[in-house]
Amino acid sequence: MPPLYKAVKQKLTEELRTGRWRHGQVIPSEPLLARRYAVSIGTLRRAVSELVAENILVREQGRGTFVASHTRDYMLNVFFRIEDRDGRRALPDSELISFRHGRANRAAAAALQIAVGDPVFQIRARLRLHGRPVILDEMRLPARLFPDLNEHIFSRRDTTVYGMFQARYGITVARTTEALSAELADRHTCELLGLQAPAAVLKVIRTAYAYKDLPVDWRVRYIDTKRHHYLSVLGGP
Amino acid sequence: MPPLYKAVKQKLTEELRTGRWRHGQVIPSEPLLARRYAVSIGTLRRAVSELVAENILVREQGRGTFVASHTRDYMLNVFFRIEDRDGRRALPDSELISFRHGRANRAAAAALQIAVGDPVFQIRARLRLHGRPVILDEMRLPARLFPDLNEHIFSRRDTTVYGMFQARYGITVARTTEALSAELADRHTCELLGLQAPAAVLKVIRTAYAYKDLPVDWRVRYIDTKRHHYLSVLGGP
DNA sequence: AAGTGGTCTAGACCACCAT
DNA sequence: TGGTGGTCTAGACCACTTA
Structure with a gap:
């Protein structure tokens, strides 16, 4: 038998996935949810705690979850x-830099768990930190998940990309994995980042996942690490 | 008032820090510890759970902690x-590659939280994966924490460096932070890793911490990422 | 003052492991 | 069979926010 709190967690996740509870909103109080699911408050809290640890819910004492x-x-x-x-x-x-309709190649298809040739959005962007160009991104998004996405929506400045995923498509990114390596920058990358060849850049291949480990974004990113670095923390807090 | 379970966690940590409980051994059972500290089993379990999350204790159902x-x-x-x-x-x-007695420079002293000029061990090593040289390490260890450490102890093959810290000095590494960047390999690095210049290498600056955030190891590491990468996972499991 | 999440208790039963 | 950790309950009181 799977533990009861896992089943409760599933039910909570379902409310989120179907859009019954939307981002930024409060969910019902713990005593109420405990009654609704017919479990004790402790069991309900344990389920909520796991979703909090997974960056899906946020508790605020005295206000709600x-x-x-x-x-x-x-x-x-x-x-x-x-x-x-x-x-x-x-x-x-x-x-x-560019926004195109394309088809998934093998690497993109494998990462996004779709078929080779399935439609994807292929988006290039240059990111600046304190005015300097530091990061080059090439994203691929499965087109099925983002109906009607276009260049204008994408380039709006009032939110982040993942904020837009959430507000417009109800997709919440909960987890990413990134594979890092060092590479020599090619001519094109040097130009866009203002580097003199030969130069080393940090290559990051990221896959982002929504609830239930659904991949929603695969991107290759090049970072000029002359003035910046990537921070990784391993083990306990 | 700080929560009771935090105080209990402190007491548990104290038992570990003073060496009353040694690595690999069982600690007393949860009901026993709850009685010893005069708290309920739930509170005791919460304290233990935090230490488990921090990689300091390990639970094994039916056997003990x-x-x-x-x-x-x-x-x-x-x-x-x-x-x-x-x-x-x-x-x-x-x-x-080499094992020397040296003195902390500014960067090492800042990372290890000791004074500039304090004695450190300065150790270089080359690491192979499947026979190929892939990683170059230059470690600095505060000499005060590792009395009598020498080349022979260090080069024993029966354990990892952190395993040796624990078995010989009672120091358990619980957390590390790593700053990653990409660099062009210098001539020396190219030679040791068998690279043709110009080549990019992943530079990792690691600080390792024991209980109570005590820094115990600071190292600069160069990695050839032609055949390997560094994996980083962000957000919930 | 009422409602929220945060802490804490004192039990119960279960799943697993050693003997 | 006895001891361990894992789950679950049904309460209580506290700290904090909002109205």
Whole structure:
């Protein structure tokens, strides 16, 4: 028998997945949910605690429990690991280079768990930190998940990409994996980042997942690490 | 008032820090500890759970709770994030290049929280994965924490470096932070890793911490990422 | 003052492991 | 069979927010 709190967690996840509870909103109180699911408050709290640990819910004492909202601050703290030499972090400004309709190649299909040739959006962007171009992104998004996405929606400046996923498509990114390596920058990359060849760049291949480990974004990113680095923390807090 | 379970956690940590409970051993059962500290089993379990989350204790159902032991498998799962293109991980074989007594420069002193000029061990090593040289390490260890450490102890093959810290000095590494960047390899690095200049290498600056955030190891590491990458996971499981 | 999440208790039963 | 950790309950009181 699977533990009861896992079943409760499933039910909570279902409410989120079907859009019954939307990002930024409060969910019902713990005593109420405990009654609704016919479990004790302790069991209900354990299920909620797991979703909090997974960045899906956020507790605020005295106010309630909320569906996590991908504000800029939230993004910065959870998913953006690039900081300057003094340990300061800031979100980059994005500059769209190109927005195309394409088809998934083998690598993209494998990462996004779709078929080779399935339609994807293929988006290039250059990101600046404190005015300097530092990051080059090439994203591929499964077109099926983002009906009607277009260049204009994409280049709006009032939110992050993942904030837009959430507000417009109800897709909440909960987890990413990134594979890092060092490479020599090619001519094109040097030009866009203002580097003199030969130059080394940090290559990051990211896959982002929504609830239930659904892949929603696959991107290759090149970072100029002359003035910045990528921070990784291993083990306990 | 700080919560009771935090106080209990402090008491548990004290038992570990003073060496009353040694790595690999069972600690007393939960009902017994709850009685000893005069708290309920739930409160005791919460304190233990936090130490488990911090990689300091390990629970085994039906057997007991153990002080984490830095076996090779454990290291591999928690602290070693380098894997090959197919996602396979293996611990490297180490080859000592040099072992010297030195003094902390500014960067080492800041990271290790000691004074500039304090004695440190300065150790270079080359690490091989599947026979190929892939990693170059330059470690600095505060000499005060490792009395009588020498080249022979260090180059023994029966354990990892952190396993040796624990078995010989009672120091358990619980957390590391790593700052990653890409650099062009210098001539020396190219030679030791068998690279043709110009080549890009992944530079990792690691600080390792024991209980209570005591820094115990600071190292600069260069990795050839032609056949390997560094894996970083962000957000919930 | 009423409602929220945060802490804490004192039990119960279950699943697993050693003997 | 006895001891371990894992789950679950049904309460209580506290700290904090909002109205």
